[in-house]
Amino acid sequence: MNHLDSAAGLGRRQMFKLAGLAGLTAALPACGRGFGGGGGDSGKIEINMVWWGDAQRAELTQKSLDLFQTANPGVRVRTEYQDSSPYKDKLAARFAAGDPPDLMAMRFDSLREYTDRGTLLDLSAHAGRLDLSGLTPQAKALGQVGEKSYGVPSGLNTIGFVVDKTLTDRYGVAVPDGDRWSWDEYAAFAEQITKASRGKVYGSNFEPWTVANLLVFARQRGEDFFTADGRLGATAATVTAWFQLTVDLRARGGLPPAGFIDQNNGSSPAQSYLAKKSIASQIIPTNNLLGYNQACGGGLALLRIPGESQAKRRGQSVDTPALWSIAAKARHPQETLALLNFLINDAEAAKVAGATRGVPPNRTLAEQTAPALDPDSRRSAEFLTKLQGEQLPPSYPYPVGASKLTNILKVISTEVEFGRTSPADAGQQFITEARKAITT
């Protein structure tokens, strides 16, 4: 009895200790957050900035942020980054939780998902803090929704075809003229490589499910993939022709056989089939030329997308790997605007960041930084600068729901790849599903 009693007493005392500990651990994370987002001890204003990319990009980004923090000692920038696919999901969850980041990288195809729901800051209303006058018209248009501006391109890029010259030399195949080649020449070239290497190397590969690739093809055929009023402008005939191209080229041996390419192989240059030397050419975003060329051991030539000079009109456009956007509920909008202004207009910041996000959208800075770039980045910068000077049809922001299209296209192109759906059915199916995805 007595024994029991004391045991209970001991338990209770221990329990209070435990409860105290539990309370303490619960309170700990709260300290990190501080009040109103101000960073705990030093009383500095803290800006939370998130983006996607790899360690190399992180290092370059940090360099420009260090410059900003030196110039603004009262502000601390807390960054988070990860791979692009989890980034997208996490960003949505943060908005849902009412805890959006201040400054964020925004996918071009998701911009309207966010703006149409009123979650982003209208940058055009803050011209006093954020100077967009140095941007080229194409660059400015990328973040524009109607009259308002919700994003500033973090850099400019486009897509291009890279050809591994060490392979073409080895098998004695001439690299086509990248400014003039047609889709037929492309097909013949790819087939030639496969034949000459006796199937050791496949001539080419590109992702038929990447919307940016199909978009260029549709534009070449005179169709806006997305129209100015946010509808799907591509026709079933165009999507069918796109799939027919892959089916024919696979039959001729120019593309690897079905199942050779693992869709989920990962997106980094080092993991690519190009780096493994199992294919000789593929489409890449031009700002990744440096990474791919390093992964392939040099020797990559950068060509335009085929068909540009034969088509009804130009297909390629000036794009951005990511926009910078500010949350409507940013805790420190003024400081965040200042940071964004610094990132896109400061000469030193642009210089240290290099070309990891493409060519600076500010034209003066683009010219200033070009000479100091490494040879690969300079090549991709020149490729883009040339494109910027050309007459290209306008391109419009992706409508709400457009971010679903990659998945739809991926499912359908697998069916086509394994011959379970004909290109004609695939084209029809894509249009039906894409329309549904965009309107709902």
Added chain:
Amino acid sequence: MTVAVRRQDRAGYLFLLPWFGGTLFMIVPFFASLYLAFTDYDLLTPPRWAGLANFRTMLGDATLHQSLRVTLIYTLVSVPLSLAVALAVAMVLDRGVRGLAIYRSVYYLPSLLAGSVAIVMLWRYIFGYNGVVNGFLAWFGVQGPGWASDPRYALSTLILLHVWTFGSPMVIFLAGLRQIPAMYHEAAAVDGASSWRRFRSITLPLLSPIIFFNLVQSLIASFQTFTQGYVISNGSGGPGQSTLFYNLYLYQKGFAEFDMGYASSMAWLLLTVIAGFTAINFLAARWWVFYDN
């Protein structure tokens, strides 16, 4: 006496406090998702009441039906298969192998690894188009398919991965086998019963409560499969929709397509399906589960 008991009671409840706290984190989202299941909720703006609209959409959602099909096939094939393998390995280990602890750990290891990124790399290396399996087939002049990249084989490859992670049911079987008194087997052996006969008439009936427990556990876990599918297909459920598990589709709907209302209603459908299967399991158990005492 009563004072002491009351004090003990109080201490007991105080000890339970963390559990109540933890349950709060379950209960609130539980009812929140029940509410959200009847709304149109895009994560960024407040939910709007939609009545039964989400459930009506489910009827015509071909992708949802595909994800149900994938999950059902996966469950109905991989659960019996992995239990059979787990039981077989447990019986071998039960014969008193030297260094049992080491074997137990080795066989348990895959259960800890499955769903990790390292396994994806390994799996690609083995089952890729130019992987180890196809390298072996090439000796016989056969070009094998991409076991992970071909929609016809991708799910089978995932089932294999699941069967490979038989560790936790195996450990439970092993504990169950240890509890069967050796004298039953000895008596049967003296009477001339073959080892198959002893397995059928002694091991299986006495082990049936354990088999039942493992079956219910595995079935529930299998319906909820997410990580393996997510990691192997990088979240897409591909190639095609061949590995689009129900929970993967739910995740895509909620977090990638901004349709949390629909995702919530999907979660409730899954709960109903799992509850249904578990109920059937318990009803059927009356016929085949044998409790010794």
